[in-house]
Amino acid sequence: MRKPIIAGNWKMFKTVSEAESFFTEVKGKAEVEGVESVICAPFTALPALVQAAKGTSIAIGAQNLHYEDNGAYTGEISGVMLKELGVKYVIIGHSERRAYFAESDAIVNKKIHAAFKHGLTPIVCVGEKLEEREAGQTKDVCKGQTEAAFEGLSAAQAAEVVIAYEPIWAIGTGKSSTAADAQDVIGYIRGIVAGLYGEATAEAVRIQYGGSVKPNNVAEYMGEADIDGALVGGASLEPASYIALVEGAK
Numbered sequence: 001m002r003k004p005i006i007a008g009n010w011k012m013f014k015t016v017s018e019a020e021s022f023f024t025e026v027k028g029k030a031e032v033e034g035v036e037s038v039i040c041a042p043f044t045a046l047p048a049l050v051q052a053a054k055g056t057s058i059a060i061g062a063q064n065l066h067y068e069d070n071g072a073y074t075g076e077i078s079g080v081m082l083k084e085l086g087v088k089y090v091i092i093g094h095s096e097r098r099a100y101f102a103e104s105d106a107i108v109n110k111k112i113h114a115a116f117k118h119g120l121t122p123i124v125c126v127g128e129k130l131e132e133r134e135a136g137q138t139k140d141v142c143k144g145q146t147e148a149a150f151e152g153l154s155a156a157q158a159a160e161v162v163i164a165y166e167p168i169w170a171i172g173t174g175k176s177s178t179a180a181d182a183q184d185v186i187g188y189i190r191g192i193v194a195g196l197y198g199e200a201t202a203e204a205v206r207i208q209y210g211g212s213v214k215p216n217n218v219a220e221y222m223g224e225a226d227i228d229g230a231l232v233g234g235a236s237l238e239p240a241s242y243i244a245l246v247e248g249a250k
């Protein structure tokens, strides 16, 4: 059985003090038996959140990492640094990073390898642009991104990856994919993993939907056979809404 996973992607929101007060409010509440709860915060808030999360079941994640351990990469943060902090997850290849920071499939793949090297679990984002959806290329785009992401991973590593299917046109727009549509693509992505590693690995991989997930639609997605959780932006920023998302994933 795959454990459902709700992950909040805070993007570039919340100072350290804002993160701390958020955590105080969700502690003990965004902790539901059988659901994994993860908060992916800006780098600056990570030390305080890791500290606050001690003794809770809430895991803390970063939103990016560099693929090298160290070096002359001004402004970057490596897996070594995240591991030392006690971070468990790291989002890799979010569409905003692909679009605004020129992250290619090859870079995404290097970052996934770096995450595993340091014992971090990658949440790997894939998804099509509006033009690609309209041109009927959704599945081809997801196939290409998924195959490139998994390049060189062992079956054991592949089984640990969390994939987030985030159609770009649904991010921050309030235009969410229907649950049936998301299931169709996510089932297809699971089939891609099966083609690469076999059925057992594909059955182990957790695949989230992301894109305008809210407390009032999360249960619909969770009701689909292949959808194992959600990667949530806007609705993860308010404590009450985040708690409702985790509760809704039961």
Ligand SMILES: O=C(CO)COP(=O)(O)O
Binding pocket: 009, 094, 166, 170, 171, 172, 173, 174, 210, 211, 212, 213, 231, 232, 233, 234, 235
């Ligand atoms: O990009 C997202 C999560 O990574 C989705 O963002 P929204 O939930 O704000 O649409």
